[in-house]
Each structure stands twice: as C-alpha cells, then as structure tokens.
Amino acid sequence: MQKTLLAMVVASVFALSGCSQENTAAVSGTNVDAQGRAAVASEETAQSRYLAMVDSYFKDFLKLEPIYATFFGVNDYNAEFGGDLSDEYLKARHDYNTRYLAQARKIDKSALPADLQLSYDLFVYDRNMALVDETFPARFLPMNQFYSTVITMIQLGSGEAAQPFVTKQDYLNWESRVDGFIAWLERAQARMNEGMASKVVLPRILVERMIPQFTAQQVTDVKDSIFYAPVKSLPETFSEQDRAEIEARYQAMIAQRLLPALAKMEDFLKDTYLPAARATDGWSGLPNGKAWYQHLANLHTTTGKSVDEIHETGLNEVARILSEMDKVRQQVGFEGGLKAFFASLSSEPQYFFTERQELIDGYMALKDTINQVLPQYFNVMPKADYVVKPVESFREQSAAGASYESPAVDGSRPGVFYINTYNLKAQPKWGMTTLSLHEAAPGHHFQIAIKQELTGVPEFQRFSGYTAFEEGWALYAEYLGIEMGLFSDPYQYFGKLSDEMLRAMRLVVDTGLHAKGWSREQAIQYMKDNSPMAESDIIAEVERYMAIPGQALSYKVGQLKILELRADAEKRLGDKFSLPAFHDQILTSGSLPMAVMEQKVDRWVKSQL
Template identity: 75%
Template sequence: MKRSSIALAVASLIALQGCSKEESTSVSVQQPTKQVATETAQEVTQSQVYLDMVDQYFKDVLALEPIYATFVGVNDYNDQFGGSLTEAYLKQRHDLNSRYLSQAKKIDATQLSADLKLSHSMFMYDRDLELKSEAYPAYYLPINQFYSTVFTMVQLGSGESAQPFNTVEDYRNWLSRLKGFIGWIELAQQRMQQGIDNKVVLPRTLVERIVPQLDAQLVAKAEDSLFFAPIEKLPESFSEQERVELTKAYAELIEQSLLPSLTQLRNFVKDTYLPNARGTDGWSGLPNGKAWYQMLANQHTTTELPVDEIHQIGLSEVARILSEMDKVREQVGFEGDLTAFFASLSSEPEYFFTEKQDLVDGYMALKDEINAVLPKYFNVMPKADYVVKPVESFREKSAAGASYQSPAVDGSRPGVFYINTYNLKAQPKWGMMTLSLHEAAPGHHFQIAIKQELEGVPEFQRFKGYTAFEEGWALYAEYLGIEMGLFTDPYQYFGKLSDEMLRAMRLVVDTGLHAKGWSREQAIQYMKDNSPMAESDIKAEVERYMAIPGQALSYKVGQLTILKLREQAEQQLGDKFDLKGFHDQILTTGSLPMAVMEQKVSDWIKAEQAK
C-alpha cells in the first residue's frame, strides 16, 4: 500500500497555516525591510525559546516517569520504576508543572508560527489541568479492576510489550525495575489505608473484582509466574554462565520478594480494604465527590460542559439511535418489536463464533477489506502495521471487549488490536466491522501511530493523548465507514448503531452514576433496556465507569465535536472542501484538546478560503 510521507504532510500543513500562496510568493521576490527582518528575528527567537523549553520539559517528564519513558521508546530509565505514590514524587510533579506553566506564560505566542501557537496552547492547557487535578487525592486510589500497575508490570514482564529483553543489560534492568515495583506494592497499601482513613475508597463491587485478579498472580514457584516469562525466552547469544546467573536471579527475586509482596497486597485488599469499601457506586459518594467528578468530566472531554448538559445530550442521542435501529429491524423484515430484535441478535447461534481463533481470523480478514479503501479517504497513513491478538488470559475476565496498544516508536513492534475472546457471546459477528474501524484502522491505529511518527513537532506533542480527541476520532472513524461503503450489510450497520448506542448510553449512565445518584443496578438496567449488549459486557462496562469516572464521556463528546467541525468546513468551503485535507488537519498535529482543535480547523478554513 502506498503511504504518504508524514514529514511532507506536516511541512505542507505548517506552510498552509503560516501564510497563503500569494503571501509566500511576495516574500520571496521582495527584499525584507528592517522592520520585517526584526519581526522575523523575534519570531525565530520566540519559537526557539518555546522549542527549547518543551524539549527540556519532555526530558524532565521522562526522568520523573521512567515507565512512560519506556513506552515512548526512550530506554535510558529501563532499570527504574519511579516514585509514583511517594510524597517526593507528588512535590516534584507539582513543581514541574508550576515551573513550566510560568515559563510558558512568558512566551509571546503572537510571535510563534501557526503550528507552534497550537502547540503552545496545548502545552498551557496541559500544565493548568495537571495543577487543577491536584485538588483531589487520586493517590488514595492506586489500583482498580480496570487499570492496574500490576497489569502493566505483568505485560511489560511478558517480553511482548515495551520493555526490551535483547541484551544481558536489558534483563538486569528489568530485575532492578521489579525491585522498584515491590516497593510500590508496599506504598500502595499505605495509600489505600490513608484512603480508608479519609473515606476515599473504591465501591465494594470493584474491590471484589480485584481480589481474583491478584489471586491469579499467586503461584507456587517462580517458574509458574508470568514474571518468569523472560527467562523462558533467553536469547541464544547469551553465554551459559549468563543464562545460569539470570535464571537464578529471577527465580530468587520472584520467590523471595515479589510473590510474598503480591500475597501481602492480596491479603490487605481482601482482609482490610474490602471490609472498608463503600456501599455507594458513584463518585458523589466521596468527600467533595461532585466537584471532583465535574473536574474529571472536564479533563476527559477537554470541554467545560456541565455534567447535567452532558446527561441531556446522552438522552437525546439514545432516542435518535433507537429510531435508527428500528429502521434496520424493519429493513431486515424482523416481525417482533425492537426489544425482541435485540434478544434475537444477542442469542441466535448464527450471530456468534464457536471457536476463539475464528473470531481473531475474522478480524484479520476485515483488516484487508478496510485497508483496500483507505487510500481514497486519507493522504496520510501510518507506516506501522497492526496485528490482531486475543486478550491475555490473566486479564480477560475484566478487560474490555476490545482495545488497542500503540506500536513501538522505533518500528520494531506493530500496533496491537486486542480482542477479548473470553465470552464469544459478547462478540457478535454483526459488531465486527465497526469495532475494527474503531480500534484499528482508521481509528486508534491511525490516530496514535501517525501521531508517534510525526516529524517537526515537539516530542511531548507526539506522545500526549487526550481521550476526547482519540476516542472521538475512533468513533468518527465508525461513522466514516458508512461513506467508505463498508456497511452495505444491514446487520453490520446495526452493529455500527449498537456501538454508537453504547457511547450515547455512556453519557447517560456515567453522569447518572456519579452526579445523579444512580446505583450500579440502575445503570445496568438502563443499558439492558436500550441495547442488545450481552449482560456480562454491560456489567463490565458499568463497573468500568465506576472505576474511571468521566472517561466514558469523551467518546461521544469528541465525535460530535469532530462532526460539527467537518460540517462547518463543508458549509463554509463548499466546492473547495477536501475530505482528505480535513483528515490531515485532524491527524497531523497529534492529539489536541477540543478548543485547540476547533481553532486549528477554523484557521484552516480561512486559509482555504483565501486561496
């Protein structure tokens, strides 16, 4: 497949934003006046000051967050775990954000080029948001059933994630990092105890899910531990002595330190934390919980939308999508009502695979079908490929139905489209096209891989992510599938509506749980009444919202924002509107807050009109 040059696309974008074609020509044929030369020097100076500042910021962040550094392909800190929950870390993070926000404010953004103005706005937004979040004690909640440092460390230790295991030094680095993780396990219990003392604890249902996840890590001997996996993959280039020494060191650390620490964590969660878990299900059950939730909603959506307004948007979208679903029911000639149609699609054997590998193979076939039409809609496509893998057995019971892991920055590892094969009844055939569009191409794989491959933008910008932007884009990618001719089968189109319904219901359920006093059971029933989702999937979804409030709002809010911007561009540009060009605008400067993206598209429209 022919792939456009990322560098060329970014260079073209910068030129487009900086000046019109006529302005560029006039500058090239005229001698600059003294005033113009002075202004140019000021611009260069301010630009260089900004670039130097954010370059140093990124280096400081990598030193503070060594595991993050590994994930972005910087291996200088692979032997370190990081402070994470320590008081020293919290102070360092605060000082870092305060210092760089102060420096950013001193830069005259009017002297920056258009692309750097966007970057500067993004940088200021980030630092301000990080400082605002310090008002709430998230460190009292270091683990939940959905996101866990334990999960992250198991994945890194598997040898199939970002942590490299190619040299003897790599293997020793991981031993050192594991020692830091053991220290974190002890500190996590202290923070959770502080949470108990301050009544900032997880809902009881979520804690009950964590216990078996930890149980799965408690094995009889080192060789049975997932953390021993690197030893089973020792490179042939290692000497016999190195093999013996590393095997002994891994076995001793796992058996004598890691497994006892994980056992202690599991016992603390079961015997101390669980009895003190709260009976309420929403964030409003925490001290200052409503304000905390509004902050999280703002953070995840990158908007200032009140949660009550988000709730109403969700109700409106649910009603609209239900109407569309009913049209599909009529189109396929189903004689029962919509509820019966849901039941049929959720239970009839013809809609499900019976073998896990068949599901994975089905997604690989869809990959080829989708890839064939992508060049008609995109100038810029990622260089990195992606593969389809089943979710690992140790986390499949609580994992989402699907997810995406970004490729290695150096190109050594493709992106991964994870599909959860634990319950095949939760993975209907009619939902496969839309799920592939969302998680892989042109959804998360395009947005994240292209962002990592960008040239000519600050490093922090290549690796920063905003949920509203990334999930909004992925949901927009599902919508784009209609224009791409990928939903000719009415059942696959129903799958698209079903996934969109999930995102609309999230607006209702997430705000219902955390701002309107809904119970877990009430949220589950609402989703059962309005979708054909498997009950096991619904329960996992609701418990996810309970664990990470506000995150689920970002999908629909982000999609609606992107669709609104496209509609504005189509109306204002008319025949000049170029869909590929619009997609370039969205994808070629990385993940952006909604307000910054709105400004970027507005500037692009003006530049196109001036041509």
C-alpha cells in the same frame, strides 16, 4: 458567484498591501527593513525559547515517569520504576508543572509561527489541568480492577509489551524495575490506608473484582508465573553462563520478592480494605465528589460542558439511535419488537463463533478488507502495521471487549488490536466491522501511530494524549465506515449503531452514576433496556465507569465535535472541501484538546478560501 467575488476581494487586499509596502519602502526603506528584521528576530527568539523549553520539559517528564519512557520507546530509564505515590514525587510533579507554566507565560505566543501557537496552547492547557487535578486526592485510589500500575507491570513482565528483553542488560533492567514496583506496592497500601481515614475509598464491588487479579499471580511453580515468560524465550545469543544466571536471578526474584509482595497486597485488600470499601457506586459518594467528578468530566472531554448538559445530550442520542435500530429491524424483516430483535441478535448461534481462534481469524480477514479502501480517504497513513491478539488470560475476565496498544516508536513492534475472547457470546459477528474501524484502522491505530511518526513537532506533542480527541476520532472512524461502503450488510450496520449506542449510553450512565445518584444496578438495567449487549459486557462496562469516572464521556463528545467541525468546513468550503485533506488537519498535529483542534481547522478553512 459569491466565491468568485470573495476571491477577487482577497486578491485585491493583498495587492493593495503589496503596493502600500512598496511605496512606503521607497520613502523610508531603511526603517521598513529594520522593522522586518526585528520582526523575524522576535519570531526566531520566541520560537527557539519555546522549543528549548518544551524539549527540557519532555526530558524532565521522562525522568519523572520512566515507565512512560519505555512505552515511548526511550530506553534510558528501563531499570527505573518511578515514585508516583511518594511525597517527593508529588512535590516534584507540582514543582515542574508550576515552573514550566511560568516559563511558558514569559514567551510571546503571538511571535510564534502558527503551528507552534497551536503547540503552545496545548502545552499551557496541559499544565493548567495538571495543577487543578492535583487538588483532588487521586493518590488515595492508586489502583482499580480496570486500569492500574499492577496491570501495566504484569503486561510488561509478560515480555509481550514495551519492555525490551533482548540483551542481558534488558533482563537486569526489568529485575531492577520490579524491585521498584515492590516498593510501590508498599506505598500504595499506605496511601489506601490514608484513603480509608479520609473516606476516599473504592466501591466494594470493585475491590471484589481486584482480588482475583492478585490471586491469579500466585503459582506453585515459579516457572508458571507470567513474570517468568521472558526467561522461557531467552535469546539464542545468550551464553550458557548468562542463561543460567538469568534463570537463577528471576526464580529468586519472583519466588522470594515479587510473589510475596503481591500476596501481601491481596491479603490487605481482603482483610483490611474490603471491609472499609464504600456502599455507594458513584463519585458523589466521596468527599467533595461532585466537584471532583465535574473536573474529571472536563478533563476527559477537554470541554467546559456541565455534567447536566452531557447527560441530556446522551438521552437525546439514545432516542435517535433507537429509532435507527428499529429501521434495521424492519429492513431485515424481523417481525417482533426491538427488544425481541435485540434478544435474537444476542442469543441465536449463527451470530457467534464457537472457537476463540475463529474470532481472531475473522478480524485478520476484516483487516485486509478495510485496508483496500483506506487510500481513498486518507493522504497520510501510518507506516507502522498492527496485529490482532487475544487479551491475556490473567485479565480477560474484567477487561473490555477490545483495546489497542500503540506500536513501538522505533518501528520494532507493531500496534496491537486486542480482542477479548473470554466470552464469545459477547463478541457477535455483526459487531466486528465497527469494532475493527474503532480500535485499529482508521481509528486508534491511525491516530496514535501517525502521531508518533510525526516529524517537526515537539516531542511532548507527539506523545501527549486527550481521550476526547483519540476516542472521538475512533468513533468518527466508525461513522466513516458508512461512507467507505463497509456497512452494506444491514446486520453490520446494526453493529455500528450498537457500538454508537454504547457511547451514547455512556453519557447517560456515567453522569447518572457519578452525579445523579444512580446505583450500579440501575445503570446495568438502563443498558439492558437500550442495547443488545451481553450482560457480562454491560457489567464490565458499568464497573469500568465506576472505576475511571468521566473517561467514558469523551467518546461521544469528541465524535460530535469532529462531525461538527467537518460539517462547518464542508459548508464554508463547498467544492473546495477535500475529505482526505480534512483528515490530514485532524491527524497531523498529534492529539489536541477540542478548543485547540477547533482553532486549527478554522485556520485551515480560511487558508483554503
């Protein structure tokens, strides 16, 4: 009854508005027409100015960050590396963020159409956060064991990532980019020396984890180097002369320039940097570390939440999930306590594969099962497919259990769902459904591939990303698996709870390490006490939080916001609520900060009413 009355009131308001405008027009039609034309002209002017500005911004960004351009499928800069540690680069980055923020502020946001107002808010948010971020000395910490330019270059050099190796020019481009990388290694060492002088250094254990990654690149025979892999698969279209030239160039490049540069960095890490590494494990051990960590928490969650509030949310979520886990224990008839149940699930042979390929095959079969139910929950699905691959051997010892790499924008390469097969005891069968939902479809693969395939939005918007949105969506996708009927097996449901527990523990452990004075050992023990995770996985997770503080907070914070928005929309819309339509709203504007996403969903709900 209330809905019907509301609809009538809204209709009456629109009717009265129409009558009022028509009567006014009858009296002074010329003025109204002129005002209408002026309003349209104002919107067109604002829109054209905004689109021109963000187009120029994106082009400047690709010039400044040529490796990103390659990942985005823009191949104009494949021979360039970029100077992301040089003083010139840092000044250029500051100047262009300052310049574009000033340009944006000269545009009347209210004169833009609704979708571009959303884009405008996103753009201004980015520029402001980038300018705040540069006030902290991240340049002194250019690499870590979990994520760094070094790892990215090894992946690109393998020939199995975004760097193309199709034409002779492609091979020459990569050689040129490697020379830029070698120069970057020199600058990285110089910045790390500055960091030692400023007491901004990595924890000792992380440096110890990095050294083997460099050691692994040293080979007796150049042809055994991962950087030689593209030469082993030279296109058949190459002439014998071109083939011989590329083979000779790459052998010289790897043996005479690249491997010596990597060995020099390895020696620096062992002989100079490791002795200067810090004994503390959290960011609070750095100068101004607490303020820096609060900034990183805000940056990654795209909220203004304090680290204390996030820590408390984590504690509450851990308690709730433990209660759900105990219900599963009772459901399957396990007679011991919850810790004994954890131990059983983490050790008994029936819960694990014995061969690496069996694990990969299991995920491929699961992909088919999930794909069958997706059309019931989504109107919009990605055109790009994804494949399942094992993590490369050079990084499997320190890599996460799974990850996702986006497809090529031009459709030439599918997305990749990476599974770490290094320790099969860290990959239980009962965790497979939720991991696939998170990393592949409808998690990261849907969100990232759909974003890249968007049309009619500015280029920067298709390629920008916010961890809270992307990881929040992926964790929401795990929750969606319940409604899809994919967790009818209580053990698979336990796997969902186990993964959710990981994200809840991250709120506690990340803030504990960086704001509460927790040690690495204390963080590891907390995760052992509250989950069935393998110890090797727990150690890799904790060391990841030590390396990239704040990033791990984004998963749970983002998921809770999406669930909150959905619950609010369901309550306000009632029978008018459509889950596929809600998913359209979340996925079809690219990655958004939480506040901007909230505005979009609110406008959608109002439009449905």
